Amino acid sequence: MTAQILDGEKAATEVKSELVERIAALKRRGITPGLATVLVGEDPPSHAYVRMKHRDAAALGLASVERQLPAETSQEELDAVIDELNANPEVHGILVQIPLPKHLDEQAVLERIDPAKDADGLHPVNLGRLVLNVNGPIDTPLPCTPVGAIELMLRNDIDLKGKHVVVLGRGITVGRALGLLLTRRAINATVTLTHTGTVDLPSHLRQADVVISAVGVPHLVKAADLKPGAVVLDVGVSREINEETGKPKLLGDIDPAAAEVASWISPNPGGVGPMTRAMLMSNVVAAAERQNPPR
Template sequence: MAAKILDGKLAAAAVKSELVERIAALKAQGVTPGLATVLVGDDAPSHSYVKMKHQDAQGLGLASFERQLAAETTQEELDAVIDELNANPEVHGILVQIPLPKHLDEQAVLERIDPAKDADGLHPVNLGRLVLNVNGEIDSPLPCTPVGTIELMQRNGIELAGKHVVVVGRGITVGRALGLLLTRRAINATVTLTHTGTADLAAHLRQADVVISAVGVAHLIKAADLKPGAVVLDVGVSRERDETTGKSKLLGDIAPDVAEIAAWISPNPGGVGPMTRALLMSNVVQAAEAAQR
């Protein structure tokens, strides 16, 4: 059995297509949704990620505001940039690219962003609203990668109600938020959240209807760990250096042999990544709409 592919590029194109009319309606009111990014240092993958986000924004006709800062930037200097973007009415969504240089306090930076302009949905206020299940009532942004992961399945007709989903990794950007979203009544999945303290990961994986891995350990999950017919999504990212070429190769958490037994599998790259960026655009548009109310 060869797994069907969860094509993130195709699904992301559909999400962005649905945003076009909303963006046009905002522009008719004289409002252009604006995305601001803050990038500190010279991390090559971070520069690549930010570049792709602005390409997405420009492709949709959103305004782009880029702030690239030196690796030696102080906490006070970074705070001042965030304050400036918070105060700018043309900016509706702010994203600070993580990781930051080690001398900077990432949590303090995330908390300094205006919750209404939190494009990634990771501000403590917005995460608290996710816990309380009140985001939709007040147009609060949701974390992009977890929402993108779920939408990728739903847009391919995968039914999640009543299914057992095993999430590998408890990080705040993916794992913990996924557990909250998947157990909402509108989705009604049953979730097991596994992590480094889980005694027998394979035993949990073999019981799963859906496996979502987001730990960044290359080829952690293999075909032998899964039951046939599972839906498998690869959210983890790690890099391996090719000593011959000197270039780094992007690897996911899911081993290639999983495609032989899974019913569905998301490629990496080309799976959840494009959906994350599409949901980022959606959060910016939503914030611009909320600002007009």
């Protein structure tokens, strides 16, 4: 068996094409959806991620505001930038690129963003609405990576109803939010959320119809750990230096040999990553619609 590829680039293109008319409708009313990013420090991957997000925004005709701050930026200075963006009516979605330098309080920064402008779906108010199951892609933003992973499967006609999904990683950015999203009645999957305290991880993996790994441990999930025909999504990101080139190489959580056991597998890069950015664009457009309802 050789797994079919869950092509995130193709699915992301579909998502973005579906946003075109919604963006055009807003522009006909004089509204251009605007994304603002805040980047502190010189972390190369963070700079790359922000460039890709603004490239996507430009391709869709969204307005972009970039705030690049030095690593020594104080909490007070960062708070002032967020306050400025919160007050800017041309900014509909705000994203603070994580990680921040160690001296800054990430949680306080996320909480300072206006929940209505939370482009990443990670403000406590929006996460609380997700826990209460009272939100959706139009009502309030959903976390981009988890909803992107689910959308990637649904767009490839993978039926998740009644399926056993094993999620590796309990971080709020991916793992915990996935459990909440997958167990909503609209999807109706059964979720096992594993983490560093899980005993005998392979035994859980061998029971899974779907495996989603987001822990950042290179090639953690082996082919022998999987049930034949499982759907496998690789959300993990880690890097090692290529000894020949001296450049960093991106590695995922899934061993490449897993493709010989799985029925579907997402590449890394090229799988969930493009969908994360597509769902970010969707959140910004939805925010602009919420903030500017038709009269």
